[in-house]
Amino acid sequence: MSRKQALTPTFSPEVADALATGQPVVALESTIITHGMPYPQNLQTARMVEEEIRKAGAVPATIAVLNGVLHAGLTDEQLEDLAQAKDVAKISRADMPVIMAENRTGATTVAATMIAAHLAGIHVFATGGIGGVHKGAEDSFDISADLMELAATPVTVVAAGAKAILDVPKTLEVLETQGVPVITYGQDSFPAFWSATSPLVSPLRLDDAAAIAKAQKMRTKLGLPGGQLIANPIPAEEEISQAEMNPIIEQATAEADAQGITGKAVTPFLLQRIYELTEGRSLIANIALVLNNARLGAEIAKEMR
Numbered sequence: 001m002s003r004k005q006a007l008t009p010t011f012s013p014e015v016a017d018a019l020a021t022g023q024p025v026v027a028l029e030s031t032i033i034t035h036g037m038p039y040p041q042n043l044q045t046a047r048m049v050e051e052e053i054r055k056a057g058a059v060p061a062t063i064a065v066l067n068g069v070l071h072a073g074l075t076d077e078q079l080e081d082l083a084q085a086k087d088v089a090k091i092s093r094a095d096m097p098v099i100m101a102e103n104r105t106g107a108t109t110v111a112a113t114m115i116a117a118h119l120a121g122i123h124v125f126a127t128g129g130i131g132g133v134h135k136g137a138e139d140s141f142d143i144s145a146d147l148m149e150l151a152a153t154p155v156t157v158v159a160a161g162a163k164a165i166l167d168v169p170k171t172l173e174v175l176e177t178q179g180v181p182v183i184t185y186g187q188d189s190f191p192a193f194w195s196a197t198s199p200l201v202s203p204l205r206l207d208d209a210a211a212i213a214k215a216q217k218m219r220t221k222l223g224l225p226g227g228q229l230i231a232n233p234i235p236a237e238e239e240i241s242q243a244e245m246n247p248i249i250e251q252a253t254a255e256a257d258a259q260g261i262t263g264k265a266v267t268p269f270l271l272q273r274i275y276e277l278t279e280g281r282s283l284i285a286n287i288a289l290v291l292n293n294a295r296l297g298a299e300i301a302k303e304m305r
Contacts, residue, residue, distance in 0.1 A: 007070065009063075009120045015073030018059035019121060024301035026053050026294065027072070027117035027125040027155070030064040033079075034088040034107040035268060036128075037283060043083035045287055047076075049294050053126070056298030063116045065091065068103030072120035082107070090264060092145045110157065111149035114227065123216070123304045124156045126297030128290045129163040129193045130229065132171030134266065135253060142263070143174065151178035155227040156216050156304075158297040160234050160289040164193040164242075165249055165270045168200060176203065181219070181228040183212065185296060191233035194285045195242040202231060209296065213303035232296050238288040240281060248277045 011019065018025050028049060033042045050060040061073040064082055074082065082088070082105070089099050091106035093115060099106040108116060110130050117125050131144025150157065162171045172190070175182050184190055184202035192198035206212050216228055233239075252273035261269050274282045 006119055009070045009072035009116055011120070012061070012071070012073030012075050012078075014059055015061045015120075022305060024058040024298065024305060025061050025122045025124075026058050026297040026301050027113055027120070027122045028053075028060055028062045028294075029110060029113040029125075029127050030062055030082060030107040031090055031109055032128060032290070033062075033064075033083050034085065035090055036271075036286075039083050043080055045290070046079055046083065048287070049126075049290055052291050052294040053298045056295050058298035058301045060294075061117070061120065061122055063108045063113045065089075065096070065100055065104070065106040065108070067105060068100050070100060070116055070119070072116055072122065093149060094145065110146040110159075111144075114149050114153045114155045114157065117155050118153050122155070124158065124297050124301040126158045126290070126293040128159060128286055128293070129161055130157065130159050130171075131267070132162040132166040132168065133174055135165075135167045136257075137167060137170065140262070142266070147171065147174050147178060147180070150175065150180045150229055151226040153227055154216070154220060154225065156212065156230060156300060157227055158230045158232050158293045158300065160193050160293060161191040161198075161231045162193070163267070164195065164245060165253065165267065165274070168192065168198070172200065172203065175229065178226070179224070180226055181215065182231065183215065183228060184231040185212070185233070187233060189233075191231050192242055192245075193289070194234065194240045194245055194282060196233040196236045196239045198242060209299035210303045212300050216304070230296070230300070232289075232293050234285060234289040235292055238285055240278065240285050245274075245278075245282075248274055252277065
């Protein structure tokens with residue numbers, strides 16, 4: 001299917017105006033709203049992230065499927081309805097068309113958000129952390145579709161690295177195999193989601209938004225498919241160190257294994273258990289890193305024009 005034949009998302013008035021007038025736009029996923037935290041904290045966080053993008057000089061476009069319709073940008077009323085909705089599907093590349101065809105409501109993962117952003121003509125997407133290779137994937141073959149989407153869809157994704165519950169070294173290996181540029185912003189150490197640094201050396205480093213935008217434009221000129229991952233470290237004053245987090249992640253992972261939790265249920269279980277074991281600090285850090293990524297995403301979007 002060519003781009004001209006592809007479905008065009010339904011735009012909110014704010015996003016429609018921004019795209020028509022050439023303003024910078026930053027896409028946002030919606031699983032953080034429906035599967036990341038309870039109401040009303042999820043709604044408050046979604047509004048905070050959108051406002052952070054506006055303050056930085058860009059326009060937010062939260063992506064979701066509402067009653068079968070793909071939306072790029074939600075009105076405040078739609079945002080509130082989604083925050084309180086029940087039985088919302090968590091959608092990626094494989095199930096996105098089915099959920100839409102059945103006129104259901106779905107929240108977008110990184111992969112689905114990238115697809116929607118590309119259809120909408122939005123070049124930058126800010127999230128928390130990407131999915132990746134799960135621990136034990138050599139037996140389960142549990143690898144997120146996010147990695148292949150980064151190789152296929154030309155959207156710059158700003159994240160605080162891969163989620164630290166994953167096998168991050170193997171995640172970086174798969175991204176390299178898929179030809180995805182992994183660029184850490186402002187440091188040589190690849191960030192570890194809740195932690196600003198890790199022992200892993202980043203494959204690439206760039207220090208300003210203009211250079212990041214130029215790299216994606218050059219990829220397009222070369223005719224290369226796919227986007228790029230921008231690993232943006234959580235501010236050091238808001239991090240939880242790896243020394244503290246690693247034993248907690250190991251405990252949560254062992255509990256998931258003992259309970260036979262697999263597939264899409266693994267990540268929500270681990271994040272909830274880590275929230276409990278850190279007495280809520282992991283969620284505070286998660287919100288801080290999403291806001292930080294939103295700010296950088298806005299700066300990159302301004303340079304993409």
